[in-house]
Amino acid sequence: MFVSFFPSPRPFFTSAALWTLFVVLFWFLAAKDLGYLVWLENPPADAPPVIGISVFWTKPFLWFYLYYALSVGIFAGVWRVLSPQPWFAWSVLGSALIVFVVYFQVQVSVAINGWYGPFWDLVQAAVSKARPVTLSEFYVQILTFFSIASVAVTVIALNNFFVSHYLFRWRTAMNDFYTANWPRLRHIEGASQRVQEDSKRFAALSETLGVNFIDAVMTLIAFLPLLHRLSANVSEVPVLGAIPYPLVTAALLWSVFGTALVALVGVRLPGLEFRNQRVEAAYRKELVYGEDDANRAQPPALSELFHAVRVNYFRLYFNYLYFNVGRYLYIQTDNIFPFIVLAPTIVAGKITLGPLNQILSAFGQVRDSLQFLLKSWPTMIELMSVYKRLRAFEATLVGGSLPELDQQFLKNRQLA
Incomplete structure (x- = not known):
């Protein structure tokens, strides 16, 4: 299930978990504020929040993209030397890309949450007549949402296309492994079903649960501080x-x-x-x-x-x-x-x-x-x-x- 697709599965997944823990902790403890070394410094603490699509290419975001690429490059380079594997590009780099897209989708949710504040305050001002609200102001807020949503739709569509190929490569790796050992496996009950159907279902279900788990962890990291800040009242x-x-x-x-x-x-x-x-x-x-x-x-x-x-x-x-x-x-x-x-x-x-x-x-x-x-x-x-x-x-x-x-x-x- 794993050895056919991933390099040395047990040490690989253990090292991946430890490396992930290290780079996450290092990011929050130090690296997050080191963007100035490459001219991608954080904005001042009193700077207004960026609302809309432009948030995805602000300097803090660009610095994180670079940090993530460097972290993946170091990890993948080490494993490329330690355990060459025919499916290395798909299993290691492909998994890293899927994790990054999960992170990006969480940030889309954060960006939409940031849009909720000014939009609903504008709605309340309009319906309560607290201040004059023009139609152009309202449409600007709607267009801001569509700009964020357009990024989300594009990323999701491209990611689904990539994941389909990723899962088929994983299934191919298992299929090749099982068929190479078919003389020893053919006598097991339901051998054909296990090769043809169970391998396909295992790859798809593993990817789904893995992505959902990573999404849950990243969402907590992104939204727990936000929820705490919003609960001031x-x-x-x-x-x-x-x-x-x-x-x-x-x-x-x-x-x-x-x-x-x-x-x-x-x-x-x-x-x-x-x-x-x-x-x-x-x-x-x-x-x-x-x-x-x-x-x-x-x-x-x-x-x-x-x-x-x-x-x-x-x-x-x-x-x-x-x-x-x-x-x-x-x-x-x-x-x-x-x-x-x-x-x-x-x-x-x-x-x-x-x-x-x-x-x-x-x-x-x-x-x-x-x-x-x-x-x-x-x-x-x-x-x-x-x-x-x-x-x-x-x-x-x-x-x-x-x-x-x-x-x-x-x-x-x-x-x-």
Whole structure:
């Protein structure tokens, strides 16, 4: 799954995590203020914030782009020497590009959040007649949003195109690895499905979860300080009262509760999904044998195999019933949770529409990031089941013991 595409996976991913931690800490502790060395200094502390598309080529942004490129270049150069790999450009540099695009998309969200303030304050001034607002002022704000959105749309479209090729290269690497060892793998139950379908699903699901996790971490880094700054007018929250960092604390506690709830009600699903793929594969395999051998796929055997399929599906349906009740109940409550938290501040009239919408946006971003596990749980269940199938598949290559279901399949095949 990994060795076919990445150089020396275990040390590679360990070093990637450590290097990432180092460059992130170095950025916030020192490098962020060193842009002046290349004439990309930070603006003065009292400078007005940049609103609109031009924020993406301000000097601090350009300095970060350069810093990121240097960090990736050093890491990739070392691994290029230590462990040459045919798919190096796609697995290492391609992954770095995807991570950068995730960062850029987070910054797009930050730029839109910055636009919310002046736009909604303008709306409030217009509807309350606090001051004259011209139509041109309003359209300028709308055009500012479209300028930011146009960058986001372009980047997303190009990134989706690149990721499609990235995933196919990863699938190709796994396909080449498995087919090169096909004589040793062909006797495993569902071998063809594991090569053709599971390898494709594993690459896609891994990329999706990896990107979502990185996006969650980067969003927290970007929006937690912003949420703290925006909560200056929020002195207390319901139930908890006056507490330090009220909005950050409320978002953290609510997200931890939701994650724990989903993990608890969905704890049995990965195992059931894993077994479901096995019983489906066993049933399908017997039907395939019956196409060429009249003695195979007899009604009693098919009935027994389909009974196993039916039993497992009914277990899945029951477990998904209470899983979905808990999950969707939480998600529906989550839609109004920010208003519950901000109720005392709104009722007291301590906030205007501009900061209110900025808080709602930042609060939503932080909650979504902290709820990564909750929102990704169905995908994680599917990935874990695919991973287990491929690990069992690959156990043959390293001399490991097969799972009980695979051993039983081989025993039945030998007897047949």
